[in-house]
Amino acid sequence: MSSPAYRPPARAAIEAKGWIGANKWLLIRRAAQLGFLALFLTGPLLGTWIAKGTLAASLTLGVLPLTDPLMALQSLLAGHVMETTALIGVAIVVAAYAVLGGRTFCSFVCPVNMVADLAVWLRRTLGIKEGLTVDRRLRLWLLAGVLIGSVASGAIVWEFVNPVTMLHRGLVYGGLFTWGAALATTAAVFLFDLGVARHGWCGHLCPVGAFYGLIGEKSVVRVTAVGRDACDNCMDCFTVCPERQVIAPALRGKDKGVGPVILSRDCTNCGRCIDVCTKDVFRFGTRFRNSPSDALGVGADAGPADTIARAS
Amino acid sequence: MVGTRDDKDTVNRRGFLAVGVRAVCGAGLVALLAAVPAHRRAGAVALRPPGAVGEADFLAACVRCGLCVRDCPYDTLKLAEAGDGQPVGTPYFFARDIPCEMCEHIPCVVACPTGALDKGLTDIVEARMGTAVLVGHETCLNYLGLRCDVCYRVCPLIDHAITLERLHNERTGKHAMFIPVVHTDKCTGCGKCEKACVLDEAAIKVLPTQLAVGELGKHYRLGWKEKEKEGKGLIEGIIDLPDRMPDPPSIGPERLPGGGFKEFKP
Numbered sequence: 047m048s049s050p051a052y053r054p055p056a057r058a059a060i061e062a063k064g065w066i067g068a069n070k071w072l073l074i075r076r077a078a079q080l081g082f083l084a085l086f087l088t089g090p091l092l093g094t095w096i097a098k099g100t101l102a103a104s105l106t107l108g109v110l111p112l113t114d115p116l117m118a119l120q121s122l123l124a125g126h127v128m129e130t131t132a133l134i135g136v137a138i139v140v141a142a143y144a145v146l147g148g149r150t151f152c153s154f155v156c157p158v159n160m161v162a163d164l165a166v167w168l169r170r171t172l173g174i175k176e177g178l179t180v181d182r183r184l185r186l187w188l189l190a191g192v193l194i195g196s197v198a199s200g201a202i203v204w205e206f207v208n209p210v211t212m213l214h215r216g217l218v219y220g221g222l223f224t225w226g227a228a229l230a231t232t233a234a235v236f237l238f239d240l241g242v243a244r245h246g247w248c249g250h251l252c253p254v255g256a257f258y259g260l261i262g263e264k265s266v267v268r269v270t271a272v273g274r275d276a277c278d279n280c281m282d283c284f285t286v287c288p289e290r291q292v293i294a295p296a297l298r299g300k301d302k303g304v305g306p307v308i309l310s311r312d313c314t315n316c317g318r319c320i321d322v323c324t325k326d327v328f329r330f331g332t333r334f335r336n337s338p339s340d341a342l343g344v345g346a347d348a349g350p351a352d353t354i355a356r357a358s
Numbered sequence: 359m360v361g362t363r364d365d366k367d368t369v370n371r372r373g374f375l376a377v378g379v380r381a382v383c384g385a386g387l388v389a390l391l392a393a394v395p396a397h398r399r400a401g402a403v404a405l406r407p408p409g410a411v412g413e414a415d416f417l418a419a420c421v422r423c424g425l426c427v428r429d430c431p432y433d434t435l436k437l438a439e440a441g442d443g444q445p446v447g448t449p450y451f452f453a454r455d456i457p458c459e460m461c462e463h464i465p466c467v468v469a470c471p472t473g474a475l476d477k478g479l480t481d482i483v484e485a486r487m488g489t490a491v492l493v494g495h496e497t498c499l500n501y502l503g504l505r506c507d508v509c510y511r512v513c514p515l516i517d518h519a520i521t522l523e524r525l526h527n528e529r530t531g532k533h534a535m536f537i538p539v540v541h542t543d544k545c546t547g548c549g550k551c552e553k554a555c556v557l558d559e560a561a562i563k564v565l566p567t568q569l570a571v572g573e574l575g576k577h578y579r580l581g582w583k584e585k586e587k588e589g590k591g592l593i594e595g596i597i598d599l600p601d602r603m604p605d606p607p608s609i610g611p612e613r614l615p616g617g618g619f620k621e622f623k624p
Binding site (some may be wrong): 089105114123124126127128131135175177196219228234242 | 379422439445470
């Protein structure tokens, strides 16, 4: 039997909800990613400074310090205690992502996400199959390696290769546009994701994302498959999800008495599953409404699932 | 179910395309990773901003955010690219491009959130970004007997970090040479001398202090300094014997009474 013809995963959703409705969270995410980038670019381009620095450490409006927590931890392990400014920045970042979901960083802030999404889109268009199978826990081993490496070398080792800060620095300081490390690293991630492993970098290897995932282990804001009874198994959510292993326990958990909230730390809160679902199974919620009874039954008193989802 | 011929062709074409894309991606990946370290340029020495902690500690402290670069009013500081001689993303400057202007309030140090630039540095004169060395003894105009003096004149610590020392000009036999001499205990390594040197390639260059200044063996003691410290001779009761000098040399070959020279054999 030949494989079914290529079908963009959002097609059904576009027919059901319109283009905007089927791409709502994608558009919000792109706006957020570009918006955060713009905050760093108004200074060099227009002369009005909002955010200075990079995603490694920044100062916004001269008062708000933000510091990448993994960076601070590596620095500490390498034998340096950062100054108060940077440590306050770490505290703010950790607090925010511990509530909003650690990997929300990956889907709403990190510029590499756009590169990875482009690779995955091209993959779908060109019909490139899975490719190399990489264990998703490899990122945790890589993270452990980075931390041990920092102790051993006495340097913030991940910064020698980190595509996240390489790309961001390249964009903000312009180094991306002269042939150099920023472009090479970004292109390497793109090629790896395109030709070697699907969602290879962000979904399997990136220790920065893995660390944010650990920060958001118990985070409050979660995607919940609250309307799972309406699911018609079209598999579109699995197709678009960058961490597809997170969906099944919540979506298919009814018989096992598992609640509808996606609790995996790997979920990036990207909301793409919400976009592509024609049955409005998913919406953003909190981890606290997670008893099996919180899922809306079809035709339950709580009203049709889509009303709730739209209201969110 | 059997697909139509067209379907099969499409699948094969797609499959072939996918394999091609993969191969290109794999090869490109390897090429990229190899290209970055290969893309190097020789040349100037990349110096660290004022207040930078030692290089080993620096890479533990610097998160490469570039806040120091942003607050440098003279665009002196840059973030390193592959080949600039410092790890990618860390701040540096090339003295010959834009030297450090030694701002009184040291904004780069103030901006650093992590302590990679030590806030203990409050007087820019105490900064040690490197040490100037007059490397071009054969090209420096002052060594050639001219009065260029530019490095000396532009030095923010004129007469302290650079002085002019007068020597006899052996070439002309009647002029003086004024040799710029760097005093390593005062030089901040700002690089204004290197920037100002009028030669095509600067005769005076700022180098990392470790490279610029030699270091005595730890066991060395300078007798005259130890004597000064003690306030007296280190070993008492030494008998100072008279110095025995060699006989003065005879001037030229000995002249014979009958004319000619002794031991002269035509």
